[in-house]
Amino acid sequence: MVISAGCLGGTARETVTLPGETITVTKTKTETTTRYIENTSRLEVLERNLTACSERLMTVERALNATQQTMAELREKYRECLTGGTQTGSSPVTGGEGYTVTVLEEREYYTNLIKAIDSSKSEIYVMMFLMKYDPGDGYDPANDLIRALVKARQRGVRVHVLLEDGIDENRKAYDYLRANGVDVTFDSPSTTLHAKVVVIDGKTVFIGSHNWSEAALDWNHEVSVRIDSRKLAEEMVDYFKRVRGR
Secondary structure, eight states, X not given: OEEEXXXXXXXXXXXXXXXXXXXXXXXXXXXEEEEEOOOHHHHHHHHHHHHHHHHHHHHHHHHHXXXXXXXXXXXXXXXXXXXXTOOSSSOOEEOTTSOEEEEEETTHHHHHHHHHHHTOOSEEEEEESOBOOOTTOSSOXXXXXXXXXXXXXXXXXXXXXXXXXXXXXXXXXXXXXXXXTOEEEEOOXXXXXXXXXXXXXXXXXXXXXXXXXXXXXXXXXXXXXXXXXXXXXXXXXXXXXXXXXX
């Protein structure tokens, strides 16, 4: 706060001599004094507010640190769940119970599956919603998979195929497989078989969105997984048999 005060001081007399006379003049001397007074009460209020703000900021920082720690713990638990095991991409993840899972995007499904069929040694089970056989097409990955089943059968591998009954396009695949000694059947007309499952040698399961058609195997956006697990393979074979009615 600033206070200014004027009209301070006093008077002074001054004598002036003029020709023939002497005149006395009285002058008033004025001084202005400025004083600066510090408003201590307002500063104290500001200091208290700053202190309160600092304490609140510290509280917020502690809360944020606690939240970050909680998030880190949740991420770690989520990673532990993943190692049970799934992972995007073609790199397999080994689970804690001795199985591995590989996510197969787009054409990765075809390249992984045909290798597994070609190297099969004992038994193959296939449940497929759409299996489109087009013998006149010189480039068709679905043809490759279907013919790979026949080659496996010719090597002595037991091959079992279950197809959806309500799709006319499955008829060519059915006829071709049956003509080459493959155990192939249609599901019941009263139900829809929408599964896409392949089980190889009682230990490897392919399951996901891929049908056996050129579209699904070559240019659609599709994703499936390969799971190497004897327990899951056994469950899928049991499911195959239940749906087919043994």
